[in-house]
Amino acid sequence: MEEIMEKMYLMTPGPTPIPPQVALEMAEPIIHHRSPQFQKIFAEVLEKLRYLFQTKNDILLFASSGTGAMEAAVANLLSPSDRVIVVRGGKFGQRWAEICVTYGIEIIPIDVQWGMAVEPQEIEKILQSGNSQPIKAVFTTLCETSTGTLTDIQKIGEVVKKSKAVLVVDAISGLAADDLRTDNWSVDVVVGGSQKGLMLPPGLSFVSISEKAWDIMEEKIPSYYFNFKKYKKVLSKPDTPWTPAISLISGLQKSLRLIKEEGLENVFIRHQKLAAAVRDGIEAIGLKLFSKNPSNAVSAVRAPANINSSKLVSMMRDEFKVWIADGQGELKGKVFRIAHLGYMQRFDVIIALSALEMTLAKMGYKLELGKAVAAAEEILRGNYA
Amino acid sequence: MEEIMEKMYLMTPGPTPIPPQVALEMAEPIIHHRSPQFQKIFAEVLEKLRYLFQTKNDILLFASSGTGAMEAAVANLLSPSDRVIVVRGGKFGQRWAEICVTYGIEIIPIDVQWGMAVEPQEIEKILQSGNSQPIKAVFTTLCETSTGTLTDIQKIGEVVKKSKAVLVVDAISGLAADDLRTDNWSVDVVVGGSQKGLMLPPGLSFVSISEKAWDIMEEKIPSYYFNFKKYKKVLSKPDTPWTPAISLISGLQKSLRLIKEEGLENVFIRHQKLAAAVRDGIEAIGLKLFSKNPSNAVSAVRAPANINSSKLVSMMRDEFKVWIADGQGELKGKVFRIAHLGYMQRFDVIIALSALEMTLAKMGYKLELGKAVAAAEEILRGNYA
Numbered sequence: 001m002e003e004i005m006e007k008m009y010l011m012t013p014g015p016t017p018i019p020p021q022v023a024l025e026m027a028e029p030i031i032h033h034r035s036p037q038f039q040k041i042f043a044e045v046l047e048k049l050r051y052l053f054q055t056k057n058d059i060l061l062f063a064s065s066g067t068g069a070m071e072a073a074v075a076n077l078l079s080p081s082d083r084v085i086v087v088r089g090g091k092f093g094q095r096w097a098e099i100c101v102t103y104g105i106e107i108i109p110i111d112v113q114w115g116m117a118v119e120p121q122e123i124e125k126i127l128q129s130g131n132s133q134p135i136k137a138v139f140t141t142l143c144e145t146s147t148g149t150l151t152d153i154q155k156i157g158e159v160v161k162k163s164k165a166v167l168v169v170d171a172i173s174g175l176a177a178d179d180l181r182t183d184n185w186s187v188d189v190v191v192g193g194s195q196k197g198l199m200l201p202p203g204l205s206f207v208s209i210s211e212k213a214w215d216i217m218e219e220k221i222p223s224y225y226f227n228f229k230k231y232k233k234v235l236s237k238p239d240t241p242w243t244p245a246i247s248l249i250s251g252l253q254k255s256l257r258l259i260k261e262e263g264l265e266n267v268f269i270r271h272q273k274l275a276a277a278v279r280d281g282i283e284a285i286g287l288k289l290f291s292k293n294p295s296n297a298v299s300a301v302r303a304p305a306n307i308n309s310s311k312l313v314s315m316m317r318d319e320f321k322v323w324i325a326d327g328q329g330e331l332k333g334k335v336f337r338i339a340h341l342g343y344m345q346r347f348d349v350i351i352a353l354s355a356l357e358m359t360l361a362k363m364g365y366k367l368e369l370g371k372a373v374a375a376a377e378e379i380l381r382g383n384y385a
Numbered sequence: 386m387e388e389i390m391e392k393m394y395l396m397t398p399g400p401t402p403i404p405p406q407v408a409l410e411m412a413e414p415i416i417h418h419r420s421p422q423f424q425k426i427f428a429e430v431l432e433k434l435r436y437l438f439q440t441k442n443d444i445l446l447f448a449s450s451g452t453g454a455m456e457a458a459v460a461n462l463l464s465p466s467d468r469v470i471v472v473r474g475g476k477f478g479q480r481w482a483e484i485c486v487t488y489g490i491e492i493i494p495i496d497v498q499w500g501m502a503v504e505p506q507e508i509e510k511i512l513q514s515g516n517s518q519p520i521k522a523v524f525t526t527l528c529e530t531s532t533g534t535l536t537d538i539q540k541i542g543e544v545v546k547k548s549k550a551v552l553v554v555d556a557i558s559g560l561a562a563d564d565l566r567t568d569n570w571s572v573d574v575v576v577g578g579s580q581k582g583l584m585l586p587p588g589l590s591f592v593s594i595s596e597k598a599w600d601i602m603e604e605k606i607p608s609y610y611f612n613f614k615k616y617k618k619v620l621s622k623p624d625t626p627w628t629p630a631i632s633l634i635s636g637l638q639k640s641l642r643l644i645k646e647e648g649l650e651n652v653f654i655r656h657q658k659l660a661a662a663v664r665d666g667i668e669a670i671g672l673k674l675f676s677k678n679p680s681n682a683v684s685a686v687r688a689p690a691n692i693n694s695s696k697l698v699s700m701m702r703d704e705f706k707v708w709i710a711d712g713q714g715e716l717k718g719k720v721f722r723i724a725h726l727g728y729m730q731r732f733d734v735i736i737a738l739s740a741l742e743m744t745l746a747k748m749g750y751k752l753e754l755g756k757a758v759a760a761a762e763e764i765l766r767g768n769y770a
Contacts, residue, residue: 008414008416010414010415010416010417012417014628015415015416015417015418015628015631017414017415018414018415018632023411023412023413023414024412026408026411026412026586026632027408027409027411027412028408029393029395029402029403029408030395030400030402030403030580030586031393031395031400031708032395032397032400032708033400033587035702035708062449063448063449063450063453063587063588064447064448064449064453064610065448065610065627065628065629065630066627066628067609067610067627067628068448068449068453068610068611068627071609071610098609099609102607102608102609103607104607193628195415195628195631201411201415201630201631201632201633202418202448202628202629202630202631202632203448203588203589203630203631203632203633204588221607222487222488222489222606223487224452224456224483224484224487225449225450225452225453225456226453242450242451242452242453243399243400243450243451243452243578243580243587244450244587245450245586245587245588245630246400246580246586246587246588247403247411247586247587247588248586248588317420323416323417323420
């Protein structure tokens with residue numbers, strides 16, 4: 001870091017701020033991964049991850065970004081020429097499709113207007129259409145980070161479980177912000193990442209795998225580092241097939257303890273309240289939310305006419321040291337995204353809205369200063385839960 | 386970490402100890418990776434990595450363990466049914482072979498007795514044998530971590546550069562301990578990892594790629610997360626295709642500065658002196674080095690008759706808190722390995738030898754206490770350089 005007297009506020013949908021106690025944990029002397037000491041940490045991490053994922057399924061950890069784990073899910077579950085449904089309602093739905101195409105998987109895309117959530121009936125219709133070749137998997141996202149849209153995983157789970165297909169959910173940005181009942185909702189594969197609701201640096205990814213998912217794996221696509229079955233052989237020790245990201249896993253132990261102590265239910269309520277405060281705030285100054293079915297993790301907001309969101313984002317960062325995110329893909333310059341994800345409390349939201357008010361005023365947008373903050377305070381002055 | 390008043394000494398060939406200033410750097414608040422601030426860090430890291438790798442080639446960084454980068458090298462460089470030479474003189478040579486076989490590559494193995502280094506002429510003989518189908522790549526290791534053996538990369542480079550094959554070197558444990566002149570020795574692909582000579586936690590890997598290597602890539606094996614050509618498109622910004630392991634890269638900036646300040650030449654001399662001190666030490670108490678051509682990174686030592694090295698390693702860890710490594714594969718129980726790698730100075734070696742003396746004495750091995758330490762001091766009392 002450069003030596004500048006500066007407070008920086010990170011409100012992007014990944015990376016998210018690291019709690020100081022987690023940062024310090026990761027700065028402890030490193031230990032060897034083939035040892036009783038690490039096994040103890042790893043066992044606790046696996047147990048608490050199952051609590052977070054709301055599952056009894058196996059959970060594998062990889063040293064990789066979330067995209068690596070998404071690719072791993074495709075390569076392990078499928079064989080070339082398999083047919084799958086891919087919900088494309090944003091950049092990360094598109095990523096599922098790109099990965100499948102890379103591996104010669106035949107995709108049946110459901111193209112959803114960005115900002116809208118997929119209708120579970122559309123998935124059901126395709127699953128029931130009685131094609132000669134059955135659908136092997138359905139790929140979707142919990143929170144589509146590019147649009148801030150929540151998918152109704154529960155309803156999709158009800159639909160998919162009646163078929164032979166497995167349901168694969170990219171929960172990278174939604175995990176720990178939006179409820180995801182892996183077992184109750186019959187989600188076969190959940191992919192997660194460290195740098196979002198888990199309050200860690202990027203570099204660690206997670207995959208939970210149901211019995212139904214284990215059963216369809218044919219290992220026709222070669223894989224080594226990300227090979228699930230190879231991993232499964234050592235998981236019960238518990239161990240990892242390759243050197244794990246030891247310091248991130250030590251940090252994970254701490255952040256999972258924080259989540260457990262707060263209680264998952266309360267974690268969701270906190271995210272929901274912070275999201276509501278941001279939304280009431282932006283509406284109070286005449287702005288509109290982009291998503292029709294918003295996630296608790298991130299709010300995508302339409303930039304006002306004549307205001308370029310890319311400029312807004314860089315001005316907020318450079319002048320006020322508040323980091324939010326621009327739109328992605330077709331939304332670049334048109335939408336900005338404020339994350340309220342992970343290690344976030346009420347005053348993080350206040351800071352983001354205050355910086356937004358001042359930046360918009362500087363850019364010539366007409367608004368009454370303090371109105372967004374006031375609207376947020378109406379929600380935040382109560383208890384979280 | 387548990388709250389125990391305990392000093393722990395990590396002398397394993399990965400992970401290796403983290404310098405406190407690097408650990409603290411990684412505990413600084415995290416910044417966003419798509420920002421001028423991160424670009425500046427990343428540009429410095431790329432420049433200093435080229436200094437460390439002694440190359441002008443492109444260097445790609447991945448959030449993964451070293452094995453992920455090894456697989457990436459195979460999958461990006463080769464096509465199914467390509468023929469390659471693989472030097473197998475230990476567990477990591479075997480890993481190259483396993484990865485190649487996973488992808489349907491036809492391997493011509495050169496099986497070297499564990500502890501011996503490959504004869505470069507053996508590679509030359511195969512390259513010149515005039516087979517109908519040419520050899521596309523030669524896979525070997527700089528330091529074969531399982532046996533502590535150094536490969537003569539310079540001579541192999543001379544042999545391979547005359548052919549159309551590319552030379553791919555697993556330098557994960559050897560990098561920054563053993564000299565490796567990537568450009569001068571015509572090494573096309575070098576794979577590195579963070580948790581060895583680079584003094585970082587595991588979770589970051591590196592691949593340097595020569596023009597010759599870029600030219601042979603046909604992209605016949607599907608890859609997404611580890612796709613080199615996709616990465617190359619954003620490298621010049623400099624950027625990464627996926628969310629990078631931000632905190633590890635911040636730490637890397639610091640550890641590369643430490644290496645630059647010491648000077649690569651001096652880093653090698655320090656490792657060489659520490660290695661010599663360990664070797665004189667173990668010989669002074671009647672033990673024998675396993676390797677015939679030892680690396681500066683790690684010393685594999687034959688356990689004395691009637692002493693099981695697995696028991697020795699766990700006793701050293703449990704009673705003296707000094708962590709060394711047991712033998713791997715066929716050497717388990719027969720050989721123990723002391724690493725003198727990364728953030729290591731003279732007294733780390735003294736501690737390891739002192740713990741070894743006391744452990745051996747406890748296990749009933751006849752020795753004069755202090756003799757190993759004395760032999761090491763003869764070397765360590767001088768300057769490093």
